[in-house]
Amino acid sequence: MLWLSWRQFRTQALVGVVALAPLAALLLFTGLDIRQAYDRYRSRCAVADRCLDAMSQFQDDYRTRLLLLALLLAVLPAVLGVFWGAPLIARELETGTQRLVWNQSVTRRRWLAVKLLVVGLGSVLVAALASLLLTWAASPYDEVSGERFGALAFGARNLTPVAYAALAFVLGAVAGLLVRRTVPAMALTVLAFTLLQLLMPNLVRPHLVAPVTVTRPMTAGAFRELRGVGADATVKGLSVPDAWVTGTSKLLTAGGRPVDARTVDTCLTRPPRGAGDTADCLGALNLHVTVAYQPDSRYWSFQWIESAGCLALAGLLAGFGLWRIQRQVC
The missing domain is CATH 1.20.190 (Delta-Endotoxin; domain 1)
Incomplete structure (x- = not known):
């Protein structure tokens, strides 16, 4: 054979x-x-x-x-x-x-x-x-x-x-x-x-693995490092050194509530006089975000887990095929 x-x-x-x-x-x-x-x-x-x-x-x-x-x-x-x-x-x-x-x-x-x-x-x-x-x-x-x-x-x-x-x-x-x-x-x-x-x-x-979750203050310098800020209070391009960012909350106030989108839109389109640029305006609001990330040290854990999952699924499919072929009509 x-x-x-x-x-x-x-x-x-x-x-x-x-x-x-x-x-x-x-x-x-x-x-x-x-x-x-x-x-x-x-x-x-x-x-x-x-x-x-x-x-x-x-x-x-x-x-x-x-x-x-x-x-x-x-x-x-x-x-x-x-x-x-x-x-x-x-x-x-x-x-x-x-x-x-x-x-x-x-x-x-x-x-x-x-x-x-x-x-x-x-x-x-x-x-x-x-x-x-x-x-x-x-x-x-x-x-x-x-x-x-x-x-x-x-x-x-x-x-x-x-x-x-x-x-x-x-x-x-x-x-x-x-x-x-x-x-x-x-x-x-x-x-x-x-x-x-x-x-x-x-x-x-x-x-596949529970992420690390941290709170990150959004200072003027932090806003300048972003790719952008949406009018709906979302941040784009937030990074964590030596890590894979899997999720970022909307901008939150000091009390943990979502910031009013109109406040963010005001800083984006019409910063108050004397408030500096958009990043200074947003940084003065004392905002923060919650960031979920996977450290690079978990890379091999993810490789093994995902590979094992694919091989297990392949084994299940092969087992199904071996079961099905016994009932296959010629």
Whole structure:
């Protein structure tokens, strides 16, 4: 059964290797380029007042490229699920070739389990290699930027791409088992995995571990560090050093009540004479916000928890597939 599964999969495996080779070369080139640039910019830090500008320029030079690579790696599990997972069972059921195996000594569950194991292992290895190379290539940038919890960066580094690849593959295989047609199974896999990729960083990941909550006074200097203040008393771009901010309250008064939006709007549009600029006007109101954040020290905890959750979900889907195939009508 292992030999048969490999014979059926070897063409796809060869295509995967050929497709992965340019990506691996690009990641190797990018990693070497980033390291050379990092050493070059780092040399400017011999002059203290130039170091901050040098590191900022270093991030600007590589931010877009690394975001595109992270996006590519975020798409990779979906590609594996669509082209390796979805056709795995659906193609057999469409053509009826599964009957030849089922009418011999191989049980349905063994047939499915071996297929999931062989092709699933290939999917995991592809994602692991791509993740390893991108994590290595981006490590100097990540050290400087401190953006390890970014939605794209987090899902494209270390363990999570491997777990997502396993989940996407099993999702595609089970979709093919249920739908019994390759193209609809591929479409269903894309839809389900895209939905998962949207929900995880926005609704699930921030709550995997209870956040740290602090109260931050909003002085004039604090207002100047923001990207902006909304007329509805919301703040934009509030940051905490070495942390991922997951939630920020509206501006609150000293008594803990939401500030009157008209008061904020007055400072934004018509600051009282003698009150200085908008930041001085808002700072004089003695306001504060409640900030929820995840320290960077929890990064690996989030990696392990999210990866374990994806693998557990993949295991449940595989178990469902093994149960369902026993009741599958030929």
